[in-house]
Amino acid sequence: MFIMDFDCYNFTQIEWNHELLQFPRRWFIFINNILTFTKNLPIWINSRVYLLQKQPPHILTSPYIVLNTTYYQYNKISEWMKDSYMLPMADILDYEHRSNQHGLTINSTGVVVYPRTTDHLLDWRYLDEDAITKHNYLLLHHLMDILNTRLNISWAPSWGTKPPNSTYTYMMGDLEKSISDIAGTIGFMTNDRFVFADYVANPIPTLGKFILKAPPLSAVNNILTMPFDFNVWVSFAVLTVLIVGLMLVTVKWEWHCFKFNQKSAEHLRPQPLEIIQFQIGVVCQQGIEKEPFSLSGKIITFSALLSSLFFYTSYSSCIVALLQSSSTSITTLDDLLNTNIKLGVHNLPYAKFFFSRQRGEVKEAIYKQKLLLQINQRIYFRLKSAWRECVQSFSLFMPRSTRFINKYPKHS
Structure with a gap:
């Protein structure tokens, strides 16, 4: 917390910048008249700068400025007169008191794995393809309506990786280079991504599920x-x-x-x-x-x-x-490792990335024996081809979309 006087000589000597004024730093500035506060400071929405008027009536207010405007907006917090009580103070909530962005353009980058997704974002077709991106696209438009902003979204084929001694590519690269203000598709967060990105909502755990057509008993046991x-x-x-x-x-x-x-x-x-x-x-x-x-x-x-x-x-x-019976013996990762069933993974960039970084003796053995050693076999599948493989042969598939688990078995 910093306390200063607007009329102080040192106030004009400070090289004000956004990092100095942004949250969690808090500034209390005493000023004779709030209307005289005309200095063009980068007090953005997430800043917490409070002006306290020294002349009666004493007003406590918090200014902020939107990027595409040149004038300050004010959040009045409290007011009191000399020898009188103070009015109740109001907390500043960005989503409630600073939601009007006056048509500001928000840049975003989303991930599209299937090229035709951009033509079917709102028509409810091909729901299994880029389902997360389509869902986030709707949420972003609702968010833009709430904030009174305009969405400028571009598309990338992947979340992005970081080559040695370089910056991220694709969606994460746009966030790192400040080309995008918000991601258009949710993604996994690794330690090196927290340097330039942060959550806009509470994180939730995720998991992967293996699905398979229960193999005949004769395929896994000596009947x-x-x-x-x-x-x-x-x-x-x-x-x-x-x-x-x-x-x-x-x-x-x-x-x-x-x-x-x-x-x-x-x-x-x-x-x-x-x-x-x-x-x-x-x-x-x-x-x-x-x-x-x-x-x-x-x-x-x-x-x-x-x-x-x-x-x-x-x-x-x-x-x-x-x-004519099917086997129910495959219930653990050890059972999966010790069978001759073919393993397939959803053909998504992050599925390949995180599947290769699983830790644990059994998990690493599954990755090496079931995926890396299958040189002449296809191991990454699209949804429909994966389901066809599961039905026609003794194969096991790990999809990312839960719609796959709910939809395809019911329609086959």
């Missing part, structure tokens, strides 16, 4: 082992061994009791290899060429065929159901 758990497989193996043992004992008893001809090809021989071959045919549903002669042997054969039929039917039906 051949999934129909039954381990205990069922063990039980079936034990049943198979038991049937082979019982059949071997039964066939040996038949050959011992009935004295079959050794050259006969109609009866099972009491040999382990032939009994195992018999059981393999039963399990594989290939039928049998030879059957036991005794009733006990036929009962064992029927039990083997029936149990194998039930097992084979259950296994086949489970396989068919699993082939």
Whole structure:
């Protein structure tokens, strides 16, 4: 806070400039008559200079000047007479007390990634293309109406980057060089951008979401082992061994009791290899060429065929159901990293920039393995081509626009 007298000799010796008078510096200047304050000082809208009239009535007011005018505007704060009380003081709010800019031209630079966006800013067509820019364009026009200003907007193909030992390009470059007064498209703020740019509204967090067509279960798991758990497989193996043992004992008893001809090809021989071959045919549903002669042997054969039929039917039906099922196993970044699903990113400049600067072991591994190493594959997509890729193949896509998540799945 600085306090001075307008009639002081040193007041005229100061080299006044905007930086000296701008907020948060506050100046209290005593003056005999406010009407005599004619010195052309750069007291812009965000300045806080207060004039206190020494002659009765004592008036406390704050002057400011609009760039395209040559006269001061005044915000009266309070007034009082000698030996009387002071009127309530009024706070100065720029958006309320200094909103009339008298037709001042405000320069702005917006980002247009899709060239046809400039022809469809207000006709509600192609809403998925440059949605942020179209939204900001409407807000800027409302702001210009409130401030009584005229908007002069130009378009850039990107937010801009900063080459080594140089200034920013495109939209951020216009802000850094003071070509633009306000950005026409919202953007991410990095530490080096705070040197020349600041927020005009409260910042909000942002996030990226991965969307994908749930892949078939067979693409991420071995479905051949999934129909039954381990205990069922063990039980079936034990049943198979038991049937082979019982059949071997039964066939040996038949050959011992009935004295079959050794050259006969109609009866099972009491040999382990032939009994195992018999059981393999039963399990594989290939039928049998030879059957036991005794009733006990036929009962064992029927039990083997029936149990194998039930097992084979259950296994086949489970396989068919699993082939038509989709996987829900991809729920974390680790799951994404360990799958062979193709990854795509929204083809936007800032998406490429910030995706390459993610920190964390898993995130860096995803970027390197899923993007950098895919030399011969397309990894950056427009919205429609990305959705087509997700539907037709096992692909995963990270869009920036939430409209993509809400619109395309509903219309497909």
